[in-house]
Amino acid sequence: MADPAQVPGEGDDEASRPYRPGYELVAEQLLNYIAEQNLRSGDRLPTEQGLAQILGASRNVTREAVKVLAAIGRLSVRRGAGIFVADAAGGLVDDQLSHFRPTSMEDVLMLLDYRTVIESETARRAASLATPIEVRTIREGAETSLVAAGEDDGYAFAKADAAFHDAVGAASHNVFLRSSVAGVRRLASQSDVLLFHGDAPGSLEVAARQHLAIAEAVAAGEADLASELMVEHIATTQSQFERKIRDRLFNLDDRGASGSPPRTSRNTGAGDPPLSPETSAS
Incomplete structure (x- = not known):
């Protein structure tokens, strides 16, 4: 090794x-x-x-x-x-995914590419199939994420972010698509924890406003627009992720040289554990 x-x-x-x-x-x-x-x-x-x-x-x-x-x-x-x-992430049945490397840029980019394929389709279907209650749930997730972003509360944002994406998945009315979205996000959370220690890789406000735009497209029944906005949302996540990776790998860090995990950031709340797979930020 x-x-x-x-x-x-x-x-x-x-x-x-x-x-x-x-x-x-x-x-x-x-x-x-x-x-x-x-x-x-x-x-x-x-x-x-x-x-x-x-x-x-x-x-x-x-x-x-x-x-x-x-x-x-x-x-x-x-x-x-x-x-x-441990068992492979739920919703992703290929056992090869047990070998996903959360600190590998190649693996992370493949994961984001898969997210784009899956979540653009869930957004498209949600805009065509969502019931009024499902539209309201999607909007609530988006609005809550914006409030959390305004308060710079990463932990609350992560929960709202997960609720938003799960609500879009549920509104696709396809249990396999919804399960795939959840499984992909569980894998993405591993990178958040290992590389960013639970912090979101980019701007919470940018992500929250993209949530709102997607929610409005779904509410208006604009399937193509909802799909395009979701693609843009994940592309933004990817660019922020790549920038944070570059910063982490190529800029000297001023932390100490201890081998112990760092203290949880203030964004996740004092004493809170790292974000769970179900509460990974976009």
């Missing part, structure tokens, strides 16, 4: 490398190990000590990496039984 102290893709100049927490690098290496060994849902992993030896990391940092991966649903830690590969 690669040295977990080395940032993938960076040169050998120590001063040129941005800081990344040790647990984050080991988590990334552990996901690569699972893929290399072709491990599937339910397969048992070595002990923490065994993983530390395989990955060339300390046991404490390995333990933190395991905790983070368990928190985002990639591992299952069973007291007295061991560490296991």
Whole structure:
């Protein structure tokens, strides 16, 4: 395995490398190990000590990496039984998705491309099929997200964002489309936690106003417009995500060199856990 102290893709100049927490690098290496060994849902992993030896990391940092991966649903830690590969994200039945790499730009871009395909269609169908109650629910999610954005409350925004996208999925009147939207967002939340520690990758207000525009197109029954606006929404998310990734990988961070996870940002509320897969921001 690669040295977990080395940032993938960076040169050998120590001063040129941005800081990344040790647990984050080991988590990334552990996901690569699972893929290399072709491990599937339910397969048992070595002990923490065994993983530390395989990955060339300390046991404490390995333990933190395991905790983070368990928190985002990639591992299952069973007291007295061991560490296991967790079930694949609900709604996405291909077992290959258990090898999704949330810190890989290639994997994330493929995920966003899939989101564009799925969610543009759910928006189109919602504009054609939504009942008055469903239209109201979509609007409420959009309006709540705008209020949260105005208050700079990332945790409240993430919940409203999830409610909005789920409401659009429900209004498509296709359980498979709705389930696919939920599954994609669960995977996207893994990148939020590992790379951004629960923070949204871009402007909350921009995303919220796009929610409102989509909601109005759905309410007006403008299927093509609703689909186009959803494509634009996800494209904005992608550009913000890429910019945040570049900032993270190529700018020196002023945080300390501790291998422990950072404290939860104020946007998620003091003491709150990282955003769950169901509450990932756009």
